[in-house]
Amino acid sequence: MKVSGNKSIYGASVGILMLNARFPRIPGDMGNALSWPFPVHYKIVAEASPDRVVRQNAAGLLEKFIEAGQELIDRGADGITTNCGFLALFQKELSQALRVPVATSSLMQVPLVDSLLPEGKRAGILTISADTLTPAHLEGAGVKTDTPVFGTQNGKEFTRAILNNEDTLDIELARQDNVGAALAFLKQYPEIGALVLECTNMVPYAADIRAATGVPVYSIHSFVSWFQSGLMPPRFPGTLTDARPIRY
Numbered sequence: 001m002k003v004s005g006n007k008s009i010y011g012a013s014v015g016i017l018m019l020n021a022r023f024p025r026i027p028g029d030m031g032n033a034l035s036w037p038f039p040v041h042y043k044i045v046a047e048a049s050p051d052r053v054v055r056q057n058a059a060g061l062l063e064k065f066i067e068a069g070q071e072l073i074d075r076g077a078d079g080i081t082t083n084c085g086f087l088a089l090f091q092k093e094l095s096q097a098l099r100v101p102v103a104t105s106s107l108m109q110v111p112l113v114d115s116l117l118p119e120g121k122r123a124g125i126l127t128i129s130a131d132t133l134t135p136a137h138l139e140g141a142g143v144k145t146d147t148p149v150f151g152t153q154n155g156k157e158f159t160r161a162i163l164n165n166e167d168t169l170d171i172e173l174a175r176q177d178n179v180g181a182a183l184a185f186l187k188q189y190p191e192i193g194a195l196v197l198e199c200t201n202m203v204p205y206a207a208d209i210r211a212a213t214g215v216p217v218y219s220i221h222s223f224v225s226w227f228q229s230g231l232m233p234p235r236f237p238g239t240l241t242d243a244r245p246i247r248y
Helices: 050-055 062-075 085-097 106-116 135-140 158-163 171-188 200-213 220-231
Strands: 014-019 040-045 079-082 122-127 149-151 192-197
Touching: 014 062, 014 220, 040 062, 050 085, 050 158, 062 079, 062 085, 079 085, 079 220, 085 106, 085 135, 106 122, 106 192, 106 220, 122 171, 149 171, 158 171, 158 200, 171 192, 171 200, 192 200, 200 220
Parallel strands: 014 040, 014 079, 122 149, 122 192
Antiparallel strands: none
């Protein structure tokens, strides 16, 4: 067998562009490598703080994300994602600038989830900051701008600790913020048949949200797991395959 090489690192297809943050990343969080059942690449975009990306529309950061994405591709990534749903703002620009598939935001699942639901039901977006999730973010992800949105910003812990980039996080209070916001959301919008979690830091609480609300919950974990399955489809015993290298 003859093989060809054009990467620095092999066996990891997904490259994750990371915000520069110091808050705790617990299992389930996108930035905790234990959250993934497959290896991933990470690259921190130094200038991209949570506050700058979420509250300031990632102003002036596009070129930094393009440069970081290219570095991940050069290192061996076959697809690029990010660890903030608000980066849907850059979906078009990143997909045009980079030579691999790009999935910037969990919000990109919303149209698919809408298509899965019974008549009269639709997806709702649970976000870390409803005040700054604009129609431009939704349009960047291909989401209808009348999609219901609800945030955790009025909670006791989660939004404050993440967006202020604090050194500590009370996990139980963060869980209560997420579950409480989800319940209030469904009370306000009874037509919601599923939730899409905008924030990648919400994943640790997805199972609790599902248990409390009774509706399906989709997150960056479900999205990137699907994304990875296309970049590196599983091989099955008893099948013959031709393992040729991926080239872009």
